[in-house]
Amino acid sequence: MKHRIVVLGAGYAGAVSAGFLARQLHADDFEITVVNAEPDFVERLRLHQLAAGYDLRHRPLAEMFAGTGIQLRVARVLEVDAGRRNVTIAGDGGIDQLEYDTLLYALGSTIADHGVPGVEEFGFHVASRPAALRLRARLDELGEGAEVLVVGGNLTAIEAATEIAESHPGLQVSLVTRGELGGWLGPKARRHLLRAFDRFGIAIYENTTVTRVEQHTVSTGDGSVFTSDATVWTAGFAAHPIAAAAGLAVAADGRITVDRQLRSVSHPDIYVAGDSAFVIGDNGRELPMSCASAGFTSTQATASIIGDLTGREIAAAALPYVGNHISLGRRDGILQLVDGEARSRRGAVCGRPAARVKSAIVGLSGWAVGRPNFGKLRHHYRAVRETSTELVAR
Numbered sequence: 001m002k003h004r005i006v007v008l009g010a011g012y013a014g015a016v017s018a019g020f021l022a023r024q025l026h027a028d029d030f031e032i033t034v035v036n037a038e039p040d041f042v043e044r045l046r047l048h049q050l051a052a053g054y055d056l057r058h059r060p061l062a063e064m065f066a067g068t069g070i071q072l073r074v075a076r077v078l079e080v081d082a083g084r085r086n087v088t089i090a091g092d093g094g095i096d097q098l099e100y101d102t103l104l105y106a107l108g109s110t111i112a113d114h115g116v117p118g119v120e121e122f123g124f125h126v127a128s129r130p131a132a133l134r135l136r137a138r139l140d141e142l143g144e145g146a147e148v149l150v151v152g153g154n155l156t157a158i159e160a161a162t163e164i165a166e167s168h169p170g171l172q173v174s175l176v177t178r179g180e181l182g183g184w185l186g187p188k189a190r191r192h193l194l195r196a197f198d199r200f201g202i203a204i205y206e207n208t209t210v211t212r213v214e215q216h217t218v219s220t221g222d223g224s225v226f227t228s229d230a231t232v233w234t235a236g237f238a239a240h241p242i243a244a245a246a247g248l249a250v251a252a253d254g255r256i257t258v259d260r261q262l263r264s265v266s267h268p269d270i271y272v273a274g275d276s277a278f279v280i281g282d283n284g285r286e287l288p289m290s291c292a293s294a295g296f297t298s299t300q301a302t303a304s305i306i307g308d309l310t311g312r313e314i315a316a317a318a319l320p321y322v323g324n325h326i327s328l329g330r331r332d333g334i335l336q337l338v339d340g341e342a343r344s345r346r347g348a349v350c351g352r353p354a355a356r357v358k359s360a361i362v363g364l365s366g367w368a369v370g371r372p373n374f375g376k377l378r379h380h381y382r383a384v385r386e387t388s389t390e391l392v393a394r
């Protein structure tokens, strides 16, 4: 009987891992099944662009996995029973159960609503393709002068606000955040960010906590009420509740707590990669949810699975946190590197060169997913890091 490996999620982490496992493990001994809610690999890094009106390249998973021996199940994961080692899924054929011997959990993340009432009912977001398409439809139906309120002050909020403002110049875009907009950035990057917001005409409300979202208003902790025709919730991400419901040890944001080899600390036959993993990186701090982290954690999780199942030595993949590449619309951007303490460096690359690097990274990340190979991936991330360091040093 073959050893059954089930991979949950075919995003940046799951798709790469599945492909690599299929290459490295012999099909006579191992059976690999991937479960993903959508039939396509969705480039999540571009979802704010999709919402703003640009189209994503169609990347069917069935084509990506053709010839690899991977079995694809297009279905939604409903539940993981970590004790019985099975997964309940719902697809076109109805509810089904999949048994596994080894599980790789890579379901990514969704929005964190922080318990604010009305977010789910009245808010829009860009954390998944269906959600981004819903926002896109809403933006398209809004007339000149309609108000869009973006909630959040971090990467996705910045990218969403600028992308919407650039693509829909007739809309009035505002951003409200409980802290400072891009407050973690170094001085050069932050100055550039604020100038870009000014150029786009995006109003900024800092140190303002949203307490309720309704259909046409947003209330805040200081008693103010903003009117809004579309409220875009980009106030952070959390892992799907499936992991916690399965009884896995999780962090406060629902991410699965793992060891350095990306094994669940409570259920070592479950490996985790991408946004779903709560792992301490090489700098001694938790690795942030990001595409780069998805690459590093999937590399490590894959190596660990292969090592544990074959007795081969487990290669140690790097788990670094290098910095952020932020787009400000299509022609502007910021490249902010961080130091060993995860603090932003003073310098940064801003403007068109940063936009070009960001665009190359997004393109390469999508390209790499279809071609899983440790060497190439390592090379890709090293090349990105070296280019970034070089640009910042200039």
Ligand SMILES: Cc1cc2nc3c(=O)[nH]c(=O)nc-3n(C[C@H](O)[C@H](O)[C@H](O)COP(=O)(O)OP(=O)(O)OC[C@H]3O[C@@H](n4cnc5c(N)ncnc54)[C@H](O)[C@@H]3O)c2cc1C
Binding pocket: 008, 009, 010, 011, 012, 013, 014, 035, 036, 037, 038, 042, 044, 045, 046, 047, 048, 075, 076, 077, 078, 106, 107, 108, 109, 126, 127, 128, 156, 159, 240, 273, 274, 275, 276, 289, 290, 291, 292, 293, 294, 325, 326
């Ligand atoms: C708009 C936006 C812009 C971003 N920009 C950047 C950026 O510039 N740089 C950066 O580093 N990071 C960025 N991120 C974060 C980055 O996209 C994530 O960190 C990355 O996608 C994590 O990879 P993953 O494989 O863990 O999750 P994902 O890529 O989200 O993949 C998860 C997969 O699981 C599937 N799935 C989820 N739930 C279920 C279920 N119940 N059943 C079946 N399948 C399911 C999904 O369909 C998806 O295919 C951005 C995120 C967003 C939303």
